[in-house]
Amino acid sequence: MSDLEEALKKGFTVTGEVGPVKGTSTESLIKKTLAIKDYVSAVNVTDNQTAVMRLSSLASCLVIQREGIETVLQMTCRDRNRIAMQSDLLGAWALGIRNVLAISGDHQYLGDHPQAKGVYDIDSIQEIAMIRRMNEGYDLIGNELKGKTDYFIGCAANPFADPFEFRALRLQKKVNAGAQFVQTQCVFDADLFEKWMEEVRARGLDKKVHILAGITPLKSARMANYMATNVAGIKMPKQLIERVEKSDDQKKTGVEVAKELIGEVKNIKGVDGIHIMAVGWERIIPSLFD
Amino acid sequence: MIVAERKELEEIKEMVEPYDRILILGCNTCATIRLYGGEKECEKLSIELGDVFKDKKISYKVVERQCEQEFLEDEAVKKEIEENDCVLSMSCSIGPQTVVEIYPNSIAVPAQNTSFIGRAVEHGIFQERCALCGDCIIDETFGLCPIARCAKSLMNGPCGGSHDGKCEVDPERDCVWQLIYDRASRLGRIDDLLGIIEVKDWSNGMHGTRKEVKHV
Numbered sequence: 001m002s003d004l005e006e007a008l009k010k011g012f013t014v015t016g017e018v019g020p021v022k023g024t025s026t027e028s029l030i031k032k033t034l035a036i037k038d039y040v041s042a043v044n045v046t047d048n049q050t051a052v053m054r055l056s057s058l059a060s061c062l063v064i065q066r067e068g069i070e071t072v073l074q075m076t077c078r079d080r081n082r083i084a085m086q087s088d089l090l091g092a093w094a095l096g097i098r099n100v101l102a103i104s105g106d107h108q109y110l111g112d113h114p115q116a117k118g119v120y121d122i123d124s125i126q127e128i129a130m131i132r133r134m135n136e137g138y139d140l141i142g143n144e145l146k147g148k149t150d151y152f153i154g155c156a157a158n159p160f161a162d163p164f165e166f167r168a169l170r171l172q173k174k175v176n177a178g179a180q181f182v183q184t185q186c187v188f189d190a191d192l193f194e195k196w197m198e199e200v201r202a203r204g205l206d207k208k209v210h211i212l213a214g215i216t217p218l219k220s221a222r223m224a225n226y227m228a229t230n231v232a233g234i235k236m237p238k239q240l241i242e243r244v245e246k247s248d249d250q251k252k253t254g255v256e257v258a259k260e261l262i263g264e265v266k267n268i269k270g271v272d273g274i275h276i277m278a279v280g281w282e283r284i285i286p287s288l289f290d
Numbered sequence: 291m292i293v294a295e296r297k298e299l300e301e302i303k304e305m306v307e308p309y310d311r312i313l314i315l316g317c318n319t320c321a322t323i324r325l326y327g328g329e330k331e332c333e334k335l336s337i338e339l340g341d342v343f344k345d346k347k348i349s350y351k352v353v354e355r356q357c358e359q360e361f362l363e364d365e366a367v368k369k370e371i372e373e374n375d376c377v378l379s380m381s382c383s384i385g386p387q388t389v390v391e392i393y394p395n396s397i398a399v400p401a402q403n404t405s406f407i408g409r410a411v412e413h414g415i416f417q418e419r420c421a422l423c424g425d426c427i428i429d430e431t432f433g434l435c436p437i438a439r440c441a442k443s444l445m446n447g448p449c450g451g452s453h454d455g456k457c458e459v460d461p462e463r464d465c466v467w468q469l470i471y472d473r474a475s476r477l478g479r480i481d482d483l484l485g486i487i488e489v490k491d492w493s494n495g496m497h498g499t500r501k502e503v504k505h506v
Contacts (some may be wrong), residue, residue, distance in 0.1 A: 078442070082489065104444060107441050107459045110458070120443045121492065122445075122489045123442070123443075124449075125446040125486055126487075126488070126489045140489065161449075162452045162453055163452070163468055166467075166480075166483070169480065173484060173486055176486065232450065232452075232453055233458075
């Protein structure tokens with residue numbers, strides 16, 4: 001059992017996230033990891049996030065695990081076909097990765113290589129089912145594996161994207177496919193998140209999957225505005241943006257807001273933890289737990 | 291219908307530059323109906339090229355369908371193709387390929403970027419409806435194709451980028467999974483979408499196997 005699974009079985013769990021850089025330098029990766037190490041059960045490592053080409057998620061995971069902390073390997077469907085995905089998943093397991101997050105990935109057109117051919121051979125739900133099969137000892141077409149994986153399988157969910165009514169149903173599909181934990185998109189509107197959780201509970205999913213609510217501390221009003229307008233599927237209440245805008249110390253207010261949100265989601269039935277996506281502001285994470 | 295978009299004049303100029311006698315070859319079927327390679331468009335391009343290349347002989351001719359051998363083997367067409375150095379095809383990319391298969395000594399270049407097969411959603415506006423994947427699943431998606439119409443070809447969408455019914459990649463583009471959801475909802479069959487669509491067999495598509503259909 002992975003450390004992350006064990007932590008989730010024990011109680012409220014905190015995970016973090018770091019993004020590799022473009023290049024071979026691992027310095028910032030290690031620095032960010034060390035900044036959050038004592039506060040999280042696992043570190044999620046993004047896979048060419050926002051479709052910008054960077055150091056690979058698998059290599060970054062290995063670098064991070066050397067620092068004594070477990071990772072969650074993100075694997076998108078954007079850049080690999082089913083052969084490459086399974087091959088990398090076998091390799092990652094053999095090298096000590098124990099958690100994987102299956103996601104479709106940001107579209108290549110939105111990244112720094114918009115001319116690239118997207119792969120999307122399989123989608124994230126099919127990827128989850130494929131990993132479950134590998135955990136059972138078989139590849140996608142039923143060939144037996146010499147040495148199987150035993151991944152703790154994660155997925156993403158965006159409670160705030162459209163169509164809202166479909167969102168819990170889609171999580172149900174992921175759970176049916178084999179997802180064991182879920183990281184949600186950043187929560188800025190706890191009421192709307194609770195509305196989604198109601199649907200999730202109505203489908204009994206809170207009993208079947210560990211739910212980690214996404215938390216992003218806002219560094220500035222500029223960042224809040226950027227996220228509200230440019231990041232798909234982010235719902236940010238106007239009052240929240242105004243509150244940060246009017247603040248004399250926007251960073252401090254950002255931390256306050258994040259702490260309040262953590263308090264609110266903690267009280268929502270069915271939420272098992274939080275997933276902190278600090279997007280470059282990892283050193284602030286300790287102050288979220290003061 | 292097959293939908294294509296004419297290449298920029300600059301690119302066409304580069305393609306035909308080495309040749310003295312250029313035959314612009316139009317097509318009377320998709321290319322005419324879809325307004326990219328019929329008689330009118332051939333005439334327009336011949337004038338544009340004539341302005342640039344004063345010393346070249348530029349003519350045009352339109353055939354019924356460039357995808358069918360019999361229309362390209364027509365005596366008058368044969369004569370023109372053989373009398374020119376280069377065929378500049380105004381059809382979809384089937385046209386220039388058929389020309390060189392029938393006339394191995396000929397040079398044929400495309401004036402179009404063949405884009406998709408689709409339908410006219412309103413007059414003069416065409417949208418993709420099929421990606422020619424060779425493994426149709428629209429029975430499971432209420433008659434709408436997510437392979438052609440979802441930016442990520444998600445078989446179990448929508449992704450987290452669906453916003454107000456539009457796609458995060460292109461805000462003008464409908465999110466097909468929103469449309470699928472709407473149809474399921476209208477028909478009272480939302481729970482049908484709980485079924486997981488399995489991984490696709492792409493081998494019938496553009497991934498290595500022979501694509502040939504025999505109607506004999």
